[in-house]
Amino acid sequence: MIKIDNLNFSYSKHRILFKNISMQLSNGHIYGLLGKNGAGKSTLLKNLAGLVYAQSGKIDVLGFDPAKRQPALLQQICFIPEEFHLPAIKIDSYIKANAPFYPNFDHQYFADLLKEFDIPAGQKLIDMSYGQKKKVIISFGLATNAKLVIMDEPTNGLDIPSKAQFRKIMASALTEEKCIIISTHQVRDLDNLIDTVIMLDENKIALKASVDEVANKLCFKRMKEIDETVIYAEASLAGYNAITPNYHQEDSKLDMELLFNAVLAEKDKLKPIFN
Amino acid sequence: MEFRENKAIYLQIADFVCEQIMLGKWPSEQKIPSVRELAIEMEVNPNTVMRTYDLLQQKNVIQNKRGVGLFVTDDAVSNITVYRRTQFIDEELPTVFRNIYLLNIDFDELKNRYDTFVKENF
Amino acid sequence: MNNTFNTRRFSLLLKRQWLEFGKIYLMSLGIIIAIIVGFYLFNFPDLSEYKKTEMVPYRINFREPLFTLLGPLFISIIAGTYFAHLGNKAKATSDLLTPASKLEKYVTAIIYTSIVPILSYVFIFSVVDFCFVQAYLSDYSYVEKVYEGGQYVNRTIEKGGWLFFNHSHLLHSYFNEVALICSSFSILVTSVFLVGSIYFNRFQYIKTLVTISAFVSVAMLIYVQAGKFFFDNKVRISSDNSFNGPGDNGPLLIATGITIVALFFYIVGYIRYKEKEV
Known part of the structure; x- marks a missing residue:
């Protein structure tokens, strides 16, 4: 599903993040991306989503080059960034404006997820706390039924009961067609969810093993x-x-x-x- | 479910399933939760539950009926006993033996205590 | 699947972008309306006072500077805010990952920053103007001398003749030409501010403004110095004594030139947008 070939990435001459990284990720798995602060977890995820451009190397996601930002690929990517933005409107209007971009969007599933997360559907996004907004954006992302699910520190900002809800939801979200990548430094939140560990250290993949x-x-x-x-x-x-x-x-x-x-x-x- | 520190998760889930069967909560010939359902309940990766169910199928505790789902086998309880027995003898008994040896506990004392325990509890 | 342009996706994108952009846009529009109405209220002649005088054409002269100064300000602010969110990590992520093509997103930006504000600005200006003309000048007529066919003739202006976009009340034979240059200039303004909002990550509007001022000053300086260098202490020698101003096609040429520069900026903007990283 994802193939990375000799990826080199740096923000500047002095801040080199990846040196000749290569790996393959396949569907049906939840990958846990671990690494120290500044090791490049978020940057690797951004590379996969085509939000940043590498200096050299090849990334293939579902047969596309993510850097081209083609709609056919974008509608198969659910990207939950650590810092996200939701406009100051009602959830319903948000869905109405954004869901049609995703051909496989499942409205019933979205409603179920909100219910599981205890979020009233009619609520305005502006009145919500960070944690609640995060739940909305996670629910939206999963309801798109995108094949590639990328989450950057998803449990940040979630309270203790929500973390359990999150684990249940992720356990149910994994299907044969999906590839889920979660970066985290709070491994205890997720360690039973992850089936393959990827660890970044010193510009390399220090470990990738199930x-x-x-x-x-x-x-x-x-x-x-x-x-x-x-x-x-x-x-x-x-x-x-x-x-x-x-x-x-x-x-x-x-x-x-x-x-x-x-x-x-x-x-x-x-x-x-x-x- | 709270998982213990030092036993592989898939084995702990296997223990959980066996316990449900032994306690009669999952009667034989009844469909048991799917991989997905159990994964959600346990908050674990479905692949882990898959591994648990593979193991239990090998041990003939559950069986896959094509197109219908997973069922508890007729002789699940006896198979579980066999499975648990080997598990206990292989994994837990050595620790018990070690302590018996280290603490210098007499076998007769052990037998008496065992008998009273059985009398009180069963 | 078409990854370059798809009408359905494009219309979805127009709707989606309006949801967030619309608020800012309508608010700016409200302020602009208030400013226009304010100017009209203070400056527009009350007939009871001016009926017997012939001052009206001069009293409504404030409209031209108002129109030409407020217009670029409004459209530059709108254009400057549209891509301003690209400087914000979270907002840029949600924009770049929306499943629509780069072209669709950019065309949407051009529609919302160039076409919509220019048209709506002209529209609200003429509506306000129409209302005031109707209210105060509907039964006022004025006779002016117009140079036509080699001689001066008297012409009466009444009612509709006072409208800003009619302009028969003034000796503006080249009004159309001015309008042509004005509209091409406003497209240039939006294109520059659109690029500015993509290019700069923070304080886009101010930075764009400063950049333009710096650029214009440098250009002026070069122009003046070049003029001095080439023409200082030199005398014009020509067979006829008339100035060779731009010919009949002058305004058209200028407008085309400005539009081409604007197009260039739009293309630069598109390339910058394609390469935008978070």
């Missing part, structure tokens, strides 16, 4: 003491939270935060395991 693959190759466990098998460990109350190679085919629960820190700290040890 949760199953990670769990096959690595073992996440509590240890009393660190031994030489440990790849990475963090001290905790009950000893250490550690990552070791998965020698005995154990089925452990992937700890996204631990993995993230391990990738940042022990790139060299992890690389051979995943290649």
Whole structure:
């Protein structure tokens, strides 16, 4: 569905973000895009949506070049930016003006989503809080039934019950035809939703692996003491939270935060395991 | 559902499904929630539930009736017992043994305690 | 699927853009109407006072400067606000990701910044003018001397003759030519401000204005200096003594020239818009 080939991107000479990035994303998955602040999560997403232009390299989304901003592709993209804009009008008028651009827009689904999010349909967008507006724009985006769903920090600004609603909604939104990419630094909000992790670090993709693959190759466990098998460990109350190679085919629960820190700290040890 | 720290999510969901069946909440020969429905309830990726259901089909706890959906098998309960038994012996018993050994607990004491526990609870 | 232009998508886009742009537009229009009406109220002659005098044609002279100064101000503000949102990350994202082609979006911009404001400005100006003429000058007539066919003849102006866009009350034989240049000039103004609103990320209007002033001053300076360089201490030598002003086609040529420059700016704007990043 998405093919990135040798992408080079920089905002200026001193701010290089990507060096020769290549990867492929396919439909039927929820990708979690992780990275430190400034690693380029939002920029990668913007590249996919054609909002910024790379210096070199090729991006192919559903057979289109996103930089051309062709309507045939735009109607298949649902992009939820971190900072978004909604005009000061009623939800109904917003839908009336924007939904017809999307041939697969599902009005019933939109109504269901608003209901799930507890948002009254007749409300004016200007009277809403940031979190409520975010729910509206997420509902709109999903109701377009776009094939590519891109969300930049979607849980920012959502309260605790809304985060649970969001997880339910995303679990229901994933279909065979859709490719969902979510960037986040609040991994705990989403770690059971993500089935493939993409981590950006030092201008590269530091890790791209499905949760199953990670769990096959690595073992996440509590240890009393660190031994030489440990790849990475963090001290905790009950000893250490550690990552070791998965020698005995154990089925452990992937700890996204631990993995993230391990990738940042022990790139060299992890690389051979995943290649 | 609250997931525990250290067991793979798909296995925890498998435990949940088995428990529903053992408790009789999902009677045999009844259609069980679809992958999507269970994923929504658990707030997890549908692919994870898919993996759970694959595992349970292998264990003959549920079966796929073509075009209709997933059903609890007739002998689900006994299959679950077998499955859980191996799981317990493989995964949980070693920890118990380790503690018995470390804390120096006598087998006779253990048996007495076990008997009273069964008497009180079942 | 046509990725360049589709009528259905285009009309959807017109509706969508109006939803947000319409408010600003109507508000500006309201202010402009208020200003025009204000000027008319203060300056328009009351017949009870002027009936017996012949001052009316001079009393309504304020209309020309009002029309020519207010017009560019209004259309430049409208043109300057249309793409102003591109400087705002969130708004630009929603604009650029709307499933319509770049051409459709740009043509919509031209319609809303050039065609609609120019037409509506001319329309409301003439409506206000019509109302005042009807109210105050409907039974006032005036005889003026007009140079026609090599001699002066008397001509009576009454009622409709006082309307701004009729102009038979003044000796404006080249009114049409002025109008031609004016309209091409207003297109140039909108094109420049449209480009400005795409080009600058913040304070688009002011920055565009400053840029234009700087550009015009530099151009003037060069013009004056070049004139000095070429013609200082030189005397004109010509077989006839008349000035060789622009010929009969002069205004048309000027208008065409201005329009071509405007088109150039529109094209620059389109290219800038295509390359806009968030």
